[in-house]
Amino acid sequence: MKLTLKIWRQKNASDKGGFVAYPxxxxxxxxxxxxxxxxxxxxLTEKGEDPVHFDHDCREGICGMCSLYINGKPHGPQQxxxxxxxxxxxxxxxxxxxxxxRAKAFPVVKDLVVDRSAFDxxxxxxxxxxxxxxxxxxANEIPIPKTIADLAMDAAQCIGCGACVAACKNASAxxxxxxxxxxxxxxxxxxxxxxxxxxxxxxxxxxEGFGSCTxxxxxxxxxxxxxxxxxxxxxxxxxxxxxxxxxxx
Amino acid sequence: MSWVTKTLSSTLGRKLxxxxxxxxxxxxxxxxxxGNLLLFKGDGGEAFNIYAKFMTTNPAxxxxxxLTYISVIAHVIYSIIxxxxxxxxxxxxxxxxxxSTNSTWSSRNMxxxxxxxxxxxxxxxxxxxxxxxWGEIPTVTYEGEEYKDLYLIVSEAFKQEWLVALYVISMGFxxxxxxxxxxxxxxxxxxxxxxxxxxxKTIGKLYCIVVPVLFASMPLYIYFTS
Numbered sequence: 001m002k003l004t005l006k007i008w009r010q011k012n013a014s015d016k017g018g019f020v021a022y023p024x025x026x027x028x029x030x031x032x033x034x035x036x037x038x039x040x041x042x043x044l045t046e047k048g049e050d051p052v053h054f055d056h057d058c059r060e061g062i063c064g065m066c067s068l069y070i071n072g073k074p075h076g077p078q079q080x081x082x083x084x085x086x087x088x089x090x091x092x093x094x095x096x097x098x099x100x101x102r103a104k105a106f107p108v109v110k111d112l113v114v115d116r117s118a119f120d121x122x123x124x125x126x127x128x129x130x131x132x133x134x135x136x137x138x139a140n141e142i143p144i145p146k147t148i149a150d151l152a153m154d155a156a157q158c159i160g161c162g163a164c165v166a167a168c169k170n171a172s173a174x175x176x177x178x179x180x181x182x183x184x185x186x187x188x189x190x191x192x193x194x195x196x197x198x199x200x201x202x203x204x205x206x207x208e209g210f211g212s213c214t215x216x217x218x219x220x221x222x223x224x225x226x227x228x229x230x231x232x233x234x235x236x237x238x239x240x241x242x243x244x245x246x247x248x249x
Numbered sequence: 250m251s252w253v254t255k256t257l258s259s260t261l262g263r264k265l266x267x268x269x270x271x272x273x274x275x276x277x278x279x280x281x282x283x284g285n286l287l288l289f290k291g292d293g294g295e296a297f298n299i300y301a302k303f304m305t306t307n308p309a310x311x312x313x314x315x316l317t318y319i320s321v322i323a324h325v326i327y328s329i330i331x332x333x334x335x336x337x338x339x340x341x342x343x344x345x346x347x348x349s350t351n352s353t354w355s356s357r358n359m360x361x362x363x364x365x366x367x368x369x370x371x372x373x374x375x376x377x378x379x380x381x382x383w384g385e386i387p388t389v390t391y392e393g394e395e396y397k398d399l400y401l402i403v404s405e406a407f408k409q410e411w412l413v414a415l416y417v418i419s420m421g422f423x424x425x426x427x428x429x430x431x432x433x434x435x436x437x438x439x440x441x442x443x444x445x446x447x448x449x450k451t452i453g454k455l456y457c458i459v460v461p462v463l464f465a466s467m468p469l470y471i472y473f474t475s
Binding site for chain 2: 203
């Protein structure tokens, strides 16, 4: 495959940045998107140029480290992570536009790498349980109805990649925050901090400068893990019931 | 900050105000469209004028009307606050976006639709509501009681083609605004459940068509029958 890559290059956080076009040849349809970028970076390194910086880690679609806004969509044209996107999703001769996630709360570090530690701080605000959970419990030691366990597992699938923020017209982090609040609110281990958690995680989400939710559903449509916006409704219920009944004045 | 102001200035709290005022305005629209169906009665406006007098003098209706004014104002103010906040959450935009593949046009343009509806509302209130309250309009007498002839004002107004066109087009925008707003309000209130969400979505789809069509049919009916 012969492609033209239009890539956002930005030296550092304070640099203005801009697009640079890179023609690339000899790309196999079976390569992953990140392997294609690896090929580009090899060429750039050989020429003595600065390679394109991008985030990646497991390359198995489970860690949430890869990002990239490809041709107007987070993680590209398929509903999956960028590392699981393959070049067969594109055609020979295509121009592919690659941009970083865009949000005030996700500042660009370099090129396509953004700082997503805002998500870490939301988790630190309340995404934990302080009861002693011990080792792996025996099956059915803690009775949890199957339907509830399934809902909690669905929410827990969130890998925190930030595609929801990238897709949202308001750069809102509600899908992420609601998945994390839901996962713990549904389970017995999460009951101790249930109210405080909802209040603190929402407050931290706001403090980070994410936008609000217009219920467009773009996040759900683009989430590589298919997290549902029913979690956002649950977060709203958790939050509103927490503020009228918690001990936090 | 007290817990109330803290809650209401959070993103969720602000959205709660949008949802509650929006739902109240949906209730208002239901009442408004039902009452205005009297325009179709073909009695020279008698029933409509009696209804108009009731709506401007009854104390219970007055209370509801104040709630409506507050809802409109709060809905507008909070939408401006939220829009500003949402804009600042993404200072640098994308050069290419395929938003149409993941969301509906109306859901992404509620602010634009709302602004058009607000402009329409100013024209609408100036033309009828202000006239009824403070304008010098001719009166009619039914069974010895004097009534302001609002029907005459309405039927005269809708002889003008441009005004009929403005009303019909504005109702189209209202329909689009409601097509997202109706079900969105319930989602914001946390009401999303497999038991009733399909019903809310169906009612929302019907509501956003039926109510604006009924409203738009009124100026058209008057224009074509006068």
